[in-house]
Amino acid sequence: MQAARAAGKFRGKNKAPKWKKPDDGMVSVMVLPLTVTDTGDLDRLNKLFGAMWNIKRALQRDARNKVDAYWAAYHERNEQGAKAVRQRLGLSREALERCAYRHLQDSGHLKHHASKALAMHMADEVWNGVQRHLFPDATGHRFGRLKTGRWYDFTRIPGRARSHTTANKWETFRLVGTLHGHAKAYTDGEQHEVQQPRRMPKPTLPAGTVPTGKVTASGKPGIRKATWWDHTGPLAVVFAGGPDGTKGDLMLPVRIPQGPGQRARVEHFLAGPGRWHRVDLVRRRKPGTPGGWAYEAHLMILGPGYTAPAVQQMRQQAADLDRIGGVDGNVSNLSIVSFPASLDPAEDAPAVTEITLSAQEQTRLEKEAKKRRGRARALERSRRATNTAQYGLSKKQTRRAEHRAAKGLREKTVTVPGGARTARSDGVPKQAFRRDRLSEGYRQLRARQAEAAASAAKHRRHRARLVAQEIIATHGVNLTVEDCDIRAWYRLWGKRLSQTTPGMLIAALDRECQAAGGRLVRASTWSTALSQHCLCGQRINKTLRDREHKCIACGLVGKRDLVSAALAAFVRLTNVDDPKTAHLDTAMSRHAQITYGQGLEEALRESTTPNPTPVRRSGRVAVPRQRETSAHRTAEKRPRATPDETRPARDHAGKPGRHPGCEPQLTHW
Incomplete structure (x- = not known):
C-alpha cells in the first residue's frame, strides 16, 4: 500500500498521433515585463520561487548522489551493463519526476505554493544536466560533476506548454487577454499610441455566463460560468487557482513594448494567440524595486522571430x-x-x-572600467568592515597601533582592517568566503554590479x-x-x-x-x-x-x-x-x-x-x-x-x- 502510494498514478502512452511543432520546430521568445504592485502578489511570487528553489536543490542533491553511486559501481556496470545500473539507481527522466513528486508531497508546505506540473518540469531541467554528464556529446566530451546551484542564480521557473490539440488546456502559467483588448484599454479607444501607466491595474475575471455551444437534454442551450479563457481585455499572466485552490488566481499584468518601431514586432508575437506555446516565469536582480527582483514572462511562440523589413x-x-x-x-x-x-x-x-x-x-x-573598479573596492571594504576578525592590520595600521601603545594611549578600534586575510600555514583562509557575514548594502551594491x-x-x-x-x-x-x-x-x-x-x-x-x-x-x-x-x-x-x-x-x-x-x-x-x-x-x-x-x-x-x-x-x-x-x-x-x-x-x-x-x-x- 505504501509503495503504491509513493508510485502514484501516471498516464499511459498517447493513442493519438504525436503532435509536432510546425516550421521544423522553430520557436522564438519575447520578453514581457510583469507589473507587480500588490504586496500580496509579490509575497506569493517570492514564496513560489522559494518553493521551486527548494525542489530544485533537493533534486540536484539526489541526482548528484545517484551519479556518484553510478560511477562507483564499476564492476556492476561491466557485468550487468550501464543501463541496468541506471535503472536500479533511478537515473532516468521518469524516475526524477517521481522523486520530485515525493519531495512535493512529503514536505507538507511546498504543495501550498507549487504544483505537480511545475515540479515535473523542474525535474526535467535537472535531468538535462544529468544527461549531459552521463552521455558524451558529438565531440566525445562530458559535462562535469553535478553541483547544487545558489539561490541568487535561480532565476527561471519553466512553465508547461499548452495543448495545441485540446482547446483551453494550459496547466501552469498562461497568457490571457488579446492584443486588441490591450491596445483598446491603453490607447484611449485606439485613438493614440500605446501609453501604459507606471502602475498598471489588474484585470478582473469576466463576470456572468457564456454559451457553451451545446444543447442540454431539455433542449435548452448550454451555458457555463465565465473563466479566464473568456477574457478579451488587457494581457496578463495567470497562475490559475494556486496549488491548493485556497488562495485564488495569481494575476500579473503584462507591459508590452511601446514606442516608435515596436508595433510591428508586438503584432508579430501577440496578434495570433494560436501560436502561443509556453510561458516561463523569470526574475532578474534589480536594485530599487520592492524585494530587489524584477519579474518577466518569457513567451515562446511557434515560428521564427521578428525581422524588420x-x-x-x-x-x-x-x-x-x-x-x-x-x-x-x-x-x-x-x-x-x-x-x-x-x-x-x-x-x-x-x-x-x-x-x-x-x-x-x-x-x-x-569610464565603465573605472566604475567597475570603484564598485569592487567598495565591496571589498564592506566585506572587511563586517568581518574584521578574518583580516589582519596593514603595515600602516600596525605602525600606528605600535606608536599609540608606546605613548601609553588606549588602543584604537580599526573598523576596516587593510591587511591580509587570516590563513593557515599553507595559505588557505581559515574561514571560507561563503561563510562571511554580508551587509544589506553589500548585497545591494553587488546587485547593481x-x-x-x-x-x-x-x-x-x-x-x-x-x-x-x-x-x-x-x-x-x-x-x-x-x-x-x-x-x-x-x-x-x-x-x-x-x-x-x-x-x-x-x-x-x-x-x-x-x-x-x-x-x-x-x-x-x-x-x-x-x-x-x-x-x-x-x-x-x-x-x-x-x-x-x-x-x-x-x-x-x-x-x-x-x-x-x-x-x-x-x-x-x-x-x-x-x-x-x-x-x-x-x-x-x-x-x-x-x-x-x-x-x-x-x-x-x-x-x-x-x-x-x-x-x-x-x-x-x-x-x-x-x-x-x-x-x-x-x-x-x-x-x-x-x-x-x-x-x-x-x-x-x-x-x-x-x-x-x-x-x-x-x-x-
Whole structure:
C-alpha cells in the first residue's frame, strides 16, 4: 500500500498521433515585463520561487548522489551493463519526476505554493544536466560533476506548454487577454499610441455566463460560468487557482513594448494567440524595486522571430552580391577583404574593411572600467568592515597601533582592517568566503554590479549585430575565417579581448551569413597558414611582433591582417564542415593580384596620410586614419610580443539615428 502510494498514478502512452511543432520546430521568445504592485502578489511570487528553489536543490542533491553511486559501481556496470545500473539507481527522466513528486508531497508546505506540473518540469531541467554528464556529446566530451546551484542564480521557473490539440488546456502559467483588448484599454479607444501607466491595474475575471455551444437534454442551450479563457481585455499572466485552490488566481499584468518601431514586432508575437506555446516565469536582480527582483514572462511562440523589413531588404541585397571574402580576427581589430566571384575588374573592385574601437567606445570603456573598479573596492571594504576578525592590520595600521601603545594611549578600534586575510600555514583562509557575514548594502551594491555587467553584455551583443550587418552588406554572405580557439587568446592577452570581443563578432557574423542564405566557413590554420603566405604563393615567415607583410618575391607590402584576410577569400575546402580539409588556392590568389594590381596593393598597404574629414561612400562612413609606420614600431622595444598594439584615437562620425557611443569604427577603402 505504501509503495503504491509513493508510485502514484501516471498516464499511459498517447493513442493519438504525436503532435509536432510546425516550421521544423522553430520557436522564438519575447520578453514581457510583469507589473507587480500588490504586496500580496509579490509575497506569493517570492514564496513560489522559494518553493521551486527548494525542489530544485533537493533534486540536484539526489541526482548528484545517484551519479556518484553510478560511477562507483564499476564492476556492476561491466557485468550487468550501464543501463541496468541506471535503472536500479533511478537515473532516468521518469524516475526524477517521481522523486520530485515525493519531495512535493512529503514536505507538507511546498504543495501550498507549487504544483505537480511545475515540479515535473523542474525535474526535467535537472535531468538535462544529468544527461549531459552521463552521455558524451558529438565531440566525445562530458559535462562535469553535478553541483547544487545558489539561490541568487535561480532565476527561471519553466512553465508547461499548452495543448495545441485540446482547446483551453494550459496547466501552469498562461497568457490571457488579446492584443486588441490591450491596445483598446491603453490607447484611449485606439485613438493614440500605446501609453501604459507606471502602475498598471489588474484585470478582473469576466463576470456572468457564456454559451457553451451545446444543447442540454431539455433542449435548452448550454451555458457555463465565465473563466479566464473568456477574457478579451488587457494581457496578463495567470497562475490559475494556486496549488491548493485556497488562495485564488495569481494575476500579473503584462507591459508590452511601446514606442516608435515596436508595433510591428508586438503584432508579430501577440496578434495570433494560436501560436502561443509556453510561458516561463523569470526574475532578474534589480536594485530599487520592492524585494530587489524584477519579474518577466518569457513567451515562446511557434515560428521564427521578428525581422524588420529594412533588415530583410539588407539581407536580400547582401545575398545578391556575388562576392567571395575572407575574415581575419585579431585581438584589437577585425579585417575583411572581398573580391568579385568572377575576379573581373569590370564588375567591381576589391573591398577592404577594418573594424576597431572608436574614440567614443574607448572613452566609454574607460569610464565603465573605472566604475567597475570603484564598485569592487567598495565591496571589498564592506566585506572587511563586517568581518574584521578574518583580516589582519596593514603595515600602516600596525605602525600606528605600535606608536599609540608606546605613548601609553588606549588602543584604537580599526573598523576596516587593510591587511591580509587570516590563513593557515599553507595559505588557505581559515574561514571560507561563503561563510562571511554580508551587509544589506553589500548585497545591494553587488546587485547593481550584476545589473551593470548585464547591461554591458547587452551592449556588446548589439554592437556585434550591427557590425555583422555592415560586413555582409559590403562583402556578401560567403566568407571564410580561420578556425582559431579564442580561449588561447584569453590566456595570452586576457581582459583586452573583453573590449573588442572578436569571438562575439565572428559568432554574430556567422548568424547573419546564415540568415541571409550564405555561410561563414572555417578553415584550419595548420593547413593554410594564411599569415605566413603571400598572394603570389611565396611563404613569408613572420612572428607575432611582425605586423607588416613584405614579400621579397613580388614586392607586395601591406598590413599583415589585411593580407591574411585577402588570402582567406581563396581558401578551398573539400568538406565545408571539416576545417582540416582546407587548402590555399595560390593560383587564384596570384590571378587576383595580377588582375587588380596597384589598386589591391594600395588597399592592403598602410596609409600614413591623415585625413580627419569623414567621407561618405555608399551610405557608410569611411574614415582614413593616422597609423604608425613600421619604423615607429621597430624603434620601440617592448618586453613582450603582442599581436597588435593600441593605435592612436581616430576621428569618428556616427550615422543619424544611432547613439555615438554604440558605433564601432568601420574603415572602408
